[in-house]
Amino acid sequence: MSGGVFLSALNDYSHAALILVGHGSTLNPDSSAPTHLHADTIRQRGIFREVVCCFWKEEPSMREVFESVDSDVIYIVPNFISEGYFCQQVLPRELRLDGPVTKRDGRTIYYCDPVGIHPNMTRLLLQRADEVAPGVPREETSLIIVGHGTNLNDNSTKAIQDQVQLIRQGYDFAEVMDAYMEEAPLVSDWYQMTKAPNVVVVPFFIADGLHSFQDIPVLLGMEEEPGQALSQMDVFRHNPIPLHGRNLYYSSAIGTEPLMADVILDQVHDFDARHGIAHTAASAPEDSLKAALEQWLRAGRNIIGQVHISTAETGYELRHLGDAEVRENGLKLYTEPAGAREIARYDAQGQFRPIKTAPTLIQGWLLKVRDVAELLLALEFFYPAAVGMLLAQEEGKLKPVPLRHLLGRQTGMYRFANGITDAQACEMVGNFCQTATGCLRRITWTLDDTQPMTGLAAAKLGPEAGQVPGVAPEKCMSLLCMEACNHIVSLARKKSRENNEAKSQTVVSA
Structure with a gap:
């Protein structure tokens, strides 16, 4: 693959940022793991x-x-497989994009195609199929590429x-087919779709999440009921699995392939x-995040959330x-x-922490970093975007999103999330976001x-x-919330559904 070679040899990106967008999960870290690992690989280059x-x-x-x-x-x-519902509707909406090129707040934002539709995915699929069934002749093998399937967007299966x-x-495969x-x-x-003695199944998913590790094995007949998530297992499966008189080979998701980092660069x-965009060496803007972090530390503000920072x-x-x-x-x-x-x-x-600002950070560790750049990256992993939001707030540039605006822009299964009363909204946020038990962030947004x-x-x-609680304010870098999280959106959807059901029952009773 030519991505990394081309980019480093012909274009200069030393002034630019790369943002990888993934789906993520509130249940386990498996969905986001490949996106993080590919980002690590590209960052190291x-x-x-x-x-x-x-x-x-x-x-x-x-946001x-x-x-x-x-x-x-x-x-x-x-970092999505298809150019479907998420890439065409959700991501542009949430990222506030006007199209392939967006100019906003003095920035130029380029929105690339999802990784899954790049031609080099073919090479990755073939490599994964050969790895999972080493030495098995292709002419005696049926290859099945498995996707989710959805009625939200016709492009979801096109890739x-x-x-x-x-x-x-x-x-040279005996058969190649798609399944959902x-x-x-x-x-x-x-087993009804294929005839070859060997069947290789490759999940065309970004991550080894609930679908590839729990749902598809049951659908294939490998398991009787959903098993544990990848992060809770020591090993996956042992190939081949004899089923229906065939040798079934089941691979991990294609998005976990390390060469996906090159596909990202290819995009x-x-x-x-x-x-027609060409980059030459350009002066980078000031490292304002690093400068602010150093200034805060010099001023004695060395606590952020549950993390204590000391100079060594x-x-x-x-x-x-x-x-x-x-x-x-x-x-x-x-x-x-x-x-x-x-x-x-x-x-x-041992429970997954989907909310990184929850007051549940474990104790018993020491992290040593070499400079402020590594410190900033470590804090990004502890408390994502926290340093940047605090700097924007202190400079008067933070743009909080009112709760009604957030709920009103939802689509798909969340499109009715705005059907809650003002009192319900405030009670819901107050209960879920309690500082002592829920989230350490300070809300900067309004109701409307x-x-x-x-x-x-x-x-x-x-x-x-x-x-x-209990830490002197002058020692803290405050954790801020500029927009309600997806947990609040889910709660609002649930409450809206309850409101609608109550109204329906009232109408029937009347």
Whole structure:
């Protein structure tokens, strides 16, 4: 694949940022893991000035992520399989994009195609099929590429169908076909659809999440009921699996392939070629995020959320606030910024932490980083977009989104989320976002264009709501919330549905 070579040799991106957009999950870290790992790979190559991630169901949100980068030139690559509902409707809406090129607030934002429709995905599929069934002749093998299937957008299946046609044309498999979880042809009918003695099934998904590790194995007949998520398993499956008189080979999701990082870069390359964009060496804007972080630390503001930061001879040391006085030899040592992502993943009970600003960060660790750039990246993993939002707020540039605006722009299954009363909204936010048990962020948004949050939610508006209770305000970098999270949207949808059901019952009774 030529992506990394082309970009580093012909175009200069040292002034630009790359944002990878993934789906994410509120249930486990498996959905976002490949996106993070591909971002790590690209970041290590030093092609872009900044590389960050954002998600639909995890932090940072798509609205927040722009506060995570300083660059005036930004490339956005959706780490999605198809050019369907999410890439055509949800992402442009949430990222406030006008089209392929958006100019906003002095920035130029380029919106690239999703990775799954790139021609180089064919090579990855073939490589994955050969790896999962080593030494098995292709002419004695049926290859099934599995997708989700949806009626939300016709393009959702197109990426898979295109790959099936390409592989049929010259790669010697006995059969190549597409199958889906929720529409015909169904993956559960695999043994009726195929004739070859060997069947290789490759999930055309970005991540080894609930579908590829729990749902599809049941549909294939490998399991009787859904198993655990990838993050809760030590091993996956042992191929081949004898079923219906065949040898069934089941692979991990295509999006976990390490070469996906090159496909991401290929999409940037193709975008530039298609739009006639050329980059030469350019002066980068000021590193305002790093400068602000250094200034805050010099002023003694060395606590953010539950993280305590101290200056050391070799850089910076980060600990849990409750371990500030614990000796180094009593703590588990991490020496790379990505260690923060691992630390923040689970709480003390081993439960996934989808809300990184929840007051549940585990203790017992020490993270050493070498400079302010690594410190900023580590804090991005602990508390996504927090530094950028605080700087924007102090400069008067933060643009909070009123709750009614957020609920009103929802589509799909969440399109009725705005059917709650003002009192219900304030009570819902006040209960879910409690600082002591729910979230350490301070709410900066209002109910609508004119009304502030009141009632139970009012407790989330003061400065003390953006920090751990009991810590002196002058020592803290406050955690801010510029838009209600997807958990609030889900709760609002549920309450709206209850309101509608109550109205219906009232009408029937009358």
